[in-house]
Amino acid sequence: MDAEISPHHPTDVRMRGFASRATVNQxxxxxxxxxxxxxxxxxVLADLAGRVLAADISSDVDVPAFDRAMMDGFAVRAxxxxxxxxxxxxxxxxxGEALAGQPSPSKVCPGQAVRIMTGAPMPxxxxxxxPAEMAQSELREVSIMGQVTPGKHVGxxxxxIRCGTTVLREGRRLRPQDVGVLASIGVAQAKVFSKPRVxxxxxxxxxxxxxxxxIGSQVVDCNGPMLMALIRRDGGxxxxxxxxxxxxxxxxxxxxxxxxxxxxxxxSSVGQEDHAPTLLAQHxxxxxHGVAMRPSSPTGMGRMDQCLVFLLPGNPVSCLCAxxxxxxxxxxALAGLPRRWPYQAVRLPLARKLVSTVGRLDYARVKIVDDxxxxxxxxxxxxxxxxxxxxxxxxxxxxxxxxPPGVExxxxxxx
Amino acid sequence: MDAEISPHHPTDVRMRGFASRATVNQxxxxxxxxxxxxxxxxxVLADLAGRVLAADISSDVDVPAFDRAMMDGFAVRAxxxxxxxxxxxxxxxxxGEALAGQPSPSKVCPGQAVRIMTGAPMPxxxxxxxPAEMAQSELREVSIMGQVTPGKHVGxxxxxIRCGTTVLREGRRLRPQDVGVLASIGVAQAKVFSKPRVxxxxxxxxxxxxxxxxIGSQVVDCNGPMLMALIRRDGGxxxxxxxxxxxxxxxxxxxxxxxxxxxxxxxSSVGQEDHAPTLLAQHxxxxxHGVAMRPSSPTGMGRMDQCLVFLLPGNPVSCLCAxxxxxxxxxxALAGLPRRWPYQAVRLPLARKLVSTVGRLDYARVKIVDDxxxxxxxxxxxxxxxxxxxxxxxxxxxxxxxxPPGVExxxxxxx
Numbered sequence: 001m002d003a004e005i006s007p008h009h010p011t012d013v014r015m016r017g018f019a020s021r022a023t024v025n026q027x028x029x030x031x032x033x034x035x036x037x038x039x040x041x042x043x044v045l046a047d048l049a050g051r052v053l054a055a056d057i058s059s060d061v062d063v064p065a066f067d068r069a070m071m072d073g074f075a076v077r078a079x080x081x082x083x084x085x086x087x088x089x090x091x092x093x094x095x096g097e098a099l100a101g102q103p104s105p106s107k108v109c110p111g112q113a114v115r116i117m118t119g120a121p122m123p124x125x126x127x128x129x130x131p132a133e134m135a136q137s138e139l140r141e142v143s144i145m146g147q148v149t150p151g152k153h154v155g156x157x158x159x160x161i162r163c164g165t166t167v168l169r170e171g172r173r174l175r176p177q178d179v180g181v182l183a184s185i186g187v188a189q190a191k192v193f194s195k196p197r198v199x200x201x202x203x204x205x206x207x208x209x210x211x212x213x214x215i216g217s218q219v220v221d222c223n224g225p226m227l228m229a230l231i232r233r234d235g236g237x238x239x240x241x242x243x244x245x246x247x248x249x250x251x252x253x254x255x256x257x258x259x260x261x262x263x264x265x266x267x268s269s270v271g272q273e274d275h276a277p278t279l280l281a282q283h284x285x286x287x288x289h290g291v292a293m294r295p296s297s298p299t300g301m302g303r304m305d306q307c308l309v310f311l312l313p314g315n316p317v318s319c320l321c322a323x324x325x326x327x328x329x330x331x332x333a334l335a336g337l338p339r340r341w342p343y344q345a346v347r348l349p350l351a352r353k354l355v356s357t358v359g360r361l362d363y364a365r366v367k368i369v370d371d372x373x374x375x376x377x378x379x380x381x382x383x384x385x386x387x388x389x390x391x392x393x394x395x396x397x398x399x400x401x402x403x404p405p406g407v408e409x410x411x412x413x414x415x
Numbered sequence: 416m417d418a419e420i421s422p423h424h425p426t427d428v429r430m431r432g433f434a435s436r437a438t439v440n441q442x443x444x445x446x447x448x449x450x451x452x453x454x455x456x457x458x459v460l461a462d463l464a465g466r467v468l469a470a471d472i473s474s475d476v477d478v479p480a481f482d483r484a485m486m487d488g489f490a491v492r493a494x495x496x497x498x499x500x501x502x503x504x505x506x507x508x509x510x511g512e513a514l515a516g517q518p519s520p521s522k523v524c525p526g527q528a529v530r531i532m533t534g535a536p537m538p539x540x541x542x543x544x545x546p547a548e549m550a551q552s553e554l555r556e557v558s559i560m561g562q563v564t565p566g567k568h569v570g571x572x573x574x575x576i577r578c579g580t581t582v583l584r585e586g587r588r589l590r591p592q593d594v595g596v597l598a599s600i601g602v603a604q605a606k607v608f609s610k611p612r613v614x615x616x617x618x619x620x621x622x623x624x625x626x627x628x629x630i631g632s633q634v635v636d637c638n639g640p641m642l643m644a645l646i647r648r649d650g651g652x653x654x655x656x657x658x659x660x661x662x663x664x665x666x667x668x669x670x671x672x673x674x675x676x677x678x679x680x681x682x683s684s685v686g687q688e689d690h691a692p693t694l695l696a697q698h699x700x701x702x703x704h705g706v707a708m709r710p711s712s713p714t715g716m717g718r719m720d721q722c723l724v725f726l727l728p729g730n731p732v733s734c735l736c737a738x739x740x741x742x743x744x745x746x747x748a749l750a751g752l753p754r755r756w757p758y759q760a761v762r763l764p765l766a767r768k769l770v771s772t773v774g775r776l777d778y779a780r781v782k783i784v785d786d787x788x789x790x791x792x793x794x795x796x797x798x799x800x801x802x803x804x805x806x807x808x809x810x811x812x813x814x815x816x817x818x819p820p821g822v823e824x825x826x827x828x829x830x
Contacts, residue, residue, distance in 0.1 A: 044626070045625055045626050045640055046625070046640060046643060048644075049643075049644030049647070049648070050644075061628070061629055063629070063634075063800075064634065064797075065629050065631075065632075065634070066631075066632055070797065099620065099621075100619060100620065100621035100632075101619070101620045101621025101622070101632055101633055101634075102620065102621070102632070103632050118729075119619075119621055119634075119729070120621075120632075121632045155797055159798065160797065160798040160799065160800050161800050167800065167803070168803060175644075175802075175803070175829055175830065176641045176642075176644035176645045176648065176735070177641055177731075177735055177799055177802040177803055177829070178803050179640045179641055179644050180637035180638065180640060180641030180731055180735075180799050181637065181799050181800055181803050183625040183626070183635050183636065183637040183639075183640050183641075184629075184634070184635055184637040184731070184799060185629075185635075186627065186628035186629055186635055187626075188626035188627075189626075204515060204516070204534075205514065205515065205516045205517065206514075206515035206516025206517070206534060206535075207516070210460055210461070210598040211459070211460055211598070211602075211603035211604075212601065212603075213476070213601035214476055214478070214480050214599075214600075214601055216480075216481075217480075217481060217515075217516055217517070217518050217535075217536045218516055219478075219479065219480070219516075219534075219599070220598050220599055220600075220601055221598060222595035222596065222598040222599040223595065224598075225460055225461060225594045225595060225597075225598050226591045226592055226594055226595030226598075227591075228461060228464075229463075229464030229465075229590075229591035229594050230591045232464065233464070233591065314533075314534070316592075316595055316599070320591070320592050320595075344759060382479075382485065382570055382575065383574065383575040384575065384592055384595050384596050384599060385478075385575050385576050385582065385596055387590075387592040388582070388583060388590070388592055388593050388596050414590055414592070415590065
């Protein structure tokens with residue numbers, strides 16, 4: 001069952017026993033080298049929030065496009081209000097009204113005012129707004145009870161965004177307010193990185209589809225729905241047509257269906273039912289098989305038909321861990337998002353010692369109790385419930401034997 | 416244009432000049448009192464990630480439901496391998512094969528073994544697994560090169576989840592791995608808090624629909640698309656049929672369309688075109704009108720037809736700020752999410768002084784430059800681009816005049 005390695009494959013990949021395991025850092029380098037090219041698409045304004053710009057956006061308009069009133073009141077020539085106070089009221093003739101979107105046709109000449117609402121264009125001739133609180137008006141006249149400097153309560157053309165300015169840059173993950181700014185400069189759609197299409201290939205004759213009840217020696221597929229949620233979180237588009245029978249022809253056919261990334265869950269190890277590594281080595285390139293970490297050491301990856309392929313272990317904790325370390329990193333990169341984990345980190349002291357083994361990285365699930373980090377007493381990769389009881393995980397690097405109690409460690413918080 | 420206050424309305428609401436402004440804390444108390452009741456719905460497994468459980472979930476099955484092999488190898492009676500080593504190989508007869516989902520019909524009697532794969536049910540009689548690496552097998556015989564204790568490499572029934580255990584509790588925002596756990600215990604759907612339906616009512620005769628180019632004295636609606644993104648982020652379902660003409664009948668009709676929350680953007684102040692507060696006071700209850708904060712002081716809120724109503728200022732920065740402080744809090748609460756802002760906070764020193772006014776809370780946009788906090792030199796609430804240039808905001812409470820340079824402040828990071 002040794003792999004037939006394709007001739008252009010440079011790495012010494014051993015199919016049995018994972019004789020040469022890659023380090024996590026070596027795998028990250030490989031992933032980062034494979035995810036340089038991204039594709040982009042035009043997306044309409046209403047769907048832009050959370051997407052990542054694939055090009056700078058400049059404004060070809062001024063915002064506002066006209067001088068506008070910033071208060072309700074009276075548009076005047078500031079010099080006409082000079083010296084006005086509660087004890088020295090000055091009277092101006094009202095010659096028109098300006099509403100937002102409805103400019104006054106009248107020009108403001110000396111001794112005149114236009115009634116104006118917030119957001120309305122300033123009428124010709126006026127250079128300041130007397131707020132309503134500083135004025136008493138009748139139908140055709142207004143008494144001004146205070147003076148203003150020229151420009152007071154006037155929003156100037158282009159003061160928010162000047163025509164020609166680069167408003168948002170490539171790589172920006174669009175915030176709700178960014179979408180508002182794009183609307184304000186007249187953008188109807190924008191170029192963003194495409195969501196990578198991620199095909200999930202779950203194999204295993206013992207598996208029942210998610211939503212079933214477990215019966216006899218059959219277990220329910222939990223990796224499929226978990227991977228769908230992870231892929232969506234990381235900006236990918238999951239494609240999951242259902243469980244694939246555990247024979248080479250079915251697995252190969254499922255791996256070759258169109259996608260940008262293929263994730264195979266299960267059958268990634270070296271056992272007799274583990275077809276995926278052999279298929280990838282025969283029909284593509286198996287670049288990594290075996291990683292110096294626990295759990296997830298049987299992880300593999302490579303390329304087939306221009307598509308990135310990740311072979312994740314079937315054990316659900318290993319599947320989650322290998323997704324977050326490897327497949328998720330690639331998907332986030334292709335989506336234009338930061339490659340790092342989408343988890344917050346906190347630094348807190350260990351409540352108990354955390355044991356690890358030199359030579360492999362450890363992914364330790366932990367709980368936070370009274371601001372101290374409690375490693376969960378669970379070594380198995382099969383117990384997914386450990387990741388729901390945990391608040392997050394601590395990564396112990398390859399060169400560490402672990403940490404004694406009291407040492408501050410970085411906890412990545414599950415979200 | 417003074418409001419006609421409905422008789423059952425307890426608060427002294429002044430429509431002109433906001434004579435009695437509420438504090439932010441008073442408003443939060445009111446919101447929290449109005450968002451106690453939430454509704455729930457059944458949602459299928461594939462759509463559960465990110466939703467919030469409205470009831471505890473217990474398992475009525477054991478996971479695994481049977482003792483299973485945790486390694487590829489041979490299922491044996493541990494006592495039969497006692498004393499085995501590389502130099503003292505013990506030979507057992509292979510009497511069957513167990514695959515995942517395919518139990519072996521054979522029982523393991525003394526001197527016998529069953530070839531077994533990871534995940535396969537343990538055959539009757541066997542109590543341990545000899546890993547493949549510790550065995551050399553031919554067709555009908557296997558040489559054992561090491562000994563194991565009873566239970567070794569066997570996953571026991573219920574070791575992941577025991578039947579009857581509460582697996583996840585009400586209020587839990589479901590992580591990807593939680594969805595996996597729910598699948599593994601046979602859950603097909605779960606009861607989660609309903610997404611509140613949030614109707615957006617944007618008024619303003621000067622407004623063009625988002626996606627248009629600004630022309631003349633018309634400006635493009637930026638609050639509508641921004642609010643849609645904010646509502647989705649906070650677990651709500653935005654309903655936004657488009658800009659509403661700025662007359663009382665149209666605004667009232669739009670406010671009365673079915674929803675759990677109505678957000679009116681624009682026309683919330685005391686000016687002549689500001690219909691919404693009057694309509695809410697006349698046809699429902701206007702509980703708050705005017706908040707001691709900057710920006711967003713013209714914010715109002717109340718109830719109409721069993722629906723929470725928020726009157727947000729039309730100025731886009733005020734609209735964003737008032738949404739995050741008030742409407743977003745209500746929507747998050749109704750969706751079962753934490754009421755607090757969905758922003759990360761960091762504590763960093765101020766690069767320059769940050770000036771505020773005693774008696775009102777200030778929402779100051781800031782940039783982080785070289786790990787120091789730079790307040791943006793922008794006071795206007797009209798410049799939405801200030802919230803795209805900013806990295807986040809600092810809240811200066813009512814009783815503070817601001818902070819001198821060097822003081823550490825909490826920055827809420829826009830996401």
